[in-house]
Amino acid sequence: MFPLFDLTLKFNGFPMKEAKSELQKIIALSEVDHEIFIENKKQQIVAFHLQNNAFFQNLVGSKKFKNWNDLPILNKKNLQSPLLERLSKGYSLKKSYINKTSGSSGTPFIFAKDKYCHAMTWASNIYRFGWYGIDFNTSYQARFYGIPLDYIGNIKERIKDFLSHRFRFSVFDLSDEVLEKMLKTFQREKFDYINGYTSSIVLFAKYLQKKNIVLTAICPTLKVCMVTSEMLFEDDKILLEKQFGIRIINEYGASELDLIAFQNTDGEWQVNAETLFVEILDENNQAVPNGTSGRIVITSLFNKAHPFIRYDIGDIGILDEKSTLQKPILKKLIGRTNDIAILPSGKKAPGLTFYYITKSIIEDDGNVKEFVIKQTKIDTFEIEYVSETELNSAQIQKIEKAIMLYLESDLVFIFDKKDKLERNKSGKLKQFVSFVK
DSSP states (O other), X not given: OOOHHHXXXXXXXXXXXXHHHHHHHHHTOOHHHHHHHHHHHHHXXXXXXXXXXXXXHHHHTSSOOSOGGGSOOBOGGGGOSOGGGTOOTTOOSTTEEEEEOOOTTSOOOEEEEEHHHHHHHHHHHHHHHHTTTOOXXXXXXXXXXXXXXXXXXXXXXXXXXXXXXXXXXXSSOOOHHHHHHHHHHHXXXXXXXXXXXXXXXXXXXXXXXXXXXXXXXXXXXXXXXXXXXXXXXXXXXXXXXXXXXXXXXXXXXXXXXXXXXXXXXXXXXXXXXXXXXXXEEOTTSOBOOTTSEEEEEEEESSOOSSOOXXXXXXXXXXXXXXXXXXXXXXXXXXXXXXXXXXXXTSXXXXXXXXXXXXXXXXXXXXXXXXXXXXXXXXXXXXXEEEESSOOOHHHHHHHHHHHHHHTOSSOEEEEEEESSOOOOTTSOOOOXXXXXX
């Protein structure tokens, strides 16, 4: 097959040959040499931006720095100024890769990567997907993502899909009629792998479960499924493995950075230590011991067009105790820092706590397809759900009892059955949101 994917990257000015070569050299480093590599790249990228980026100079307050821990933490609000004010000297909009974050954190912004940095991002993707025999030039992807709905944006994305050898299933409508059409496409097409938003792929698996169909029985070419952008719960992973008949791989990334962590062939969530430097910090911006939860703060080691240095991505996670600088392992991704529920007693609880408790109960009978939880007042939570029949009083009492046990009493829950749930512009489903300041 003609290598359209590689040629497209080359045509767009991304030096893939050089990037792939450098990535392989980094991977081949010994543990000691890798530590030296990380320290050198950290020093180099900070020195570059202190000399060439006025935005970063203003943030640091100086053109010099002595200690890594003295550098400020960059957050998404810092980045909501015009992109031209954040570009480094020597880089323009035309000569850089420009994109916009999805806004799933509630704080969208436009960012830039220089061409070499973006080539390193693609080299990283190609390397990790290759662990499972996926070749972007030849492997056919079933893609569960959002898509621009305006005519020009839609056409542009469809062209990208063609060049990237993928078929896109839009996730904005996931009714049974649409899921049936998806199923017929899998019967017709020879897909090699599935990639996309977790919630949409799980919903498709539930539809297969209802019809008692294993996907590989009708699409035997399928090898693997990579889920991304939303939390993958263990029982959902079991469901996906059962209904798809293939291995399910957990991916964690950010468009402004790279793949952050990718499940390796040993089942570990291996952190990208080739193009990124990942720290887990406490509220005082101090590194926490491995095995302890904290804010995920990331430095892009190659991006010269735009600084992402000690960038707080807005997530909370835990590195495994056995992590090393060369091979960090993400033990757990807990959720977003802005997904915290403050309760009447003053207790703070991650929003996913509610999701875990509720999920285990209301999905027991398979009636509920998906749901989201919204905190509207300090003591009031709305649960919007999609199901064939309304929750009964016994199910509601179970949820209230579980929440009293795990959290506290006197919380009010309002259950609202919907035909479909609202997704953001990119098609992601925000599972918990608090409107309490």
